[in-house]
Amino acid sequence: MTRSVICCFLALLLSTRISAQHQQRRPVFTCGGNLTGESGFIGSEGFPGVYPPNTKCVWKITVPEGKVVVLSFRFIDLESDSLCRYDYVDVYNGQANGQRIGRFCGTFRPGALVSNSNKMLVQMVSDANTAGNGFFAMYSATQPNERGDQYCGGRLDKPAGSFKTPNWPETDYPAGVTCSWHIVAPKNQIIEVKFEKFDVERDNYCRYDYVAIFNGGEINDAKRIGKYCGDSPPAPIFSDGNELVIQFLSDLSLTADGFIGYYKFRPKKYLTTTVSPITTTTQATTGTTTLKYTAALCQQKCKRSGTLESNYCSSNFVITGTVITAVSRGGSMYVTISIINVYKEGSLAIQQAGKNMSAKIVVLCKKCPFIRRGLNYLFMGHTDEEGRGKIAPNNFVMAFKSKNQKNLNTLKNKRC
Template identity: 70%
Template sequence: VPEGKVVVLNFRFIDLESDNLCRYDFVDVYNGHANGQRIGRFCGTFRPGALVSSSNKMMVQMISDANTAGNGFMAMFSAAEPNERGDRYCGGRLEGPSGSFKTPNWPDRDYPAGVACVWHIVAPENQLIELMFEKFDVERDNYCRYDFVAVFNGGEINDAKRIGRYCGDSPPAPIVSESNELLIQFLSDLSLTADGFIGHYKFRPKKLPTTTVPPITTTPAITAAPPTGTSGLRSKNPNPGRTEKTQTPSSASSGSATSSLMSLKPTVALCQQKCRRTGTLESNYCSSNFVLAGTVITTITRGGSLHATISIINIYKEGNLAIQQAGKNMSAKVIVVCKQCPLLRRGLNYIIMGQVDEDGRGRIMPDSFIMTFKTKSQKLLNALETKQC
């Protein structure tokens, strides 16, 4: 569109091959042209609301594979004044040392249906960004499929750099970026809405501890992949009560603090023992709280333990494990109590069995059953999945 204006894109109709991860046929919308940041990826019959670029350029790219096809899509674009976009639009580049961001209409009324916002926070190169949500109420769904906030390290929507995806009415835990850029995406679909949110950020020096606080799932724990082909075709609670609060485990009780102190010495002794898994795949299945196959995508050493994020290939037994769904992948957090035992290497695929702590994270002990995941393991695991324990 002409210089000085922004692009507003509206999908009038969309019918692409339906897949809950949008892996096969999809349409991507980008800010700017070839090297712009991705505003969103869509498939199935889910019709997003108005998408707004931050400049006078936008790119729409459709990809389809050689198999199933749908009817396609129809979209309309128009030019708008950046400062006359009304309450439906939000987002932008934030470069001040501190600031706030909020959903349209906050705090007077609910955010509108069909909104897409991207805030790009940029700090000086030697600083990090600290982010916190003061108030938070986004339409609840176990998989955060419909309305959600996603936070990414860096300046683009990239699933590999996603810190978390959030919905429900419990504010996400405070977040600290890994670099001097952070991206916040907010998307609402064309049906139910909620109060919205207000968040704040500030810059801080890199020399302070840079460990990112693990994101807390703000919805009930996900226990399975969402069913394929349900995008845009679902039944929602027509009267979502604002008073119903998601219960999150308490992390600061005097009992748990005492327990942690009492278990410190045994843990040190435990990590000095030889690293050896016990039993077999079959014998460990019933005694384990969760069983999954996945790829190690991040590892952070904290004290003598290793905190890892696992991108899930398949989950066979979920137990109380908190699982997050974000765009293309599902992931879970696990803690290897003795960081070298068993040894998890980033980028490799494993079968992981273990117990779950009160925060919904997998807990891996030296004798937990961990093995490299190979395709031939799939048949045995599928058989175990139906096993009566």
């Protein structure tokens, strides 16, 4: 979207009549402020011009008592980074020590964000190097938990429960909604999620309607477990820790039946076996990485799910490479990959020596998928906090051949 188009868009949307001449003016967006009333607009400083460097702007939104805030981004263009470390917009429930609803950067426009009270805080941070026109959003007030409306989600902290799309099971879910469920278990437990019924608009890249699941307490692509659509329920999902966020988004076009899912808390020992690769001394005193593999994963049928196209956007990284080392430890396989091509880097830690690039990957279940040293593979997976790749049985891995190159180059040029 060019700057001239943005200017025209804003002039049309936000113009106000002044004096007898009925002249039109575009509002001036400043760095932060206090916003009240039933609805209004919020934008980065100087929008639609390039936002300034080295700033921290805070907007406090307050709607009438008894209502909640709905924030809808109409445009976002900030410096892009897979972890949103440099320039970003944070959105919080409340206005003091509230839970962060999400962090956003790049050009990805999230669905509507809904607070759990009549207050919301928006913060934008930029570093010394800026890139883009910032953001523009609209806020409005709505009644909370109004049956049949488009808003849903909330905090789930009971030992077991369910979550479902609006209107389930009577009619299709509505268009243009975002639901976020924040599941919180006790510190020493993890969360298991299963979908009983699942029908979300199908797309090879899950670009339109989808369910995204994140480790932790916020929407953060670096911690995304997966992104799902279509009519096949995902396999059971287990959190790494005691918090999980489930986000459902539908666009303004086609809808479908929706879904109902169930969660329950599990003790950590239910799924994980801790193995020390070198020494039995604890991680706290030696810095040795504690390796974990999920026993339940390895009991599943060894079959990759979906296609190359359907897994591309839901994977944190996509690379092709040659397996140069493969070491079995416990029930997992630790692999070093000499990289042929990087199609999607995500938060994968890539080492470079001269022209040669390599990465470390853990195949959580050493026989699924079965990896052999010296062969070329396409890997699609997720990463741990250290930037090491993680491959589960349902991640997409296949033998790589030159004929796959064209499809991968096409995928690389598509926006997720």
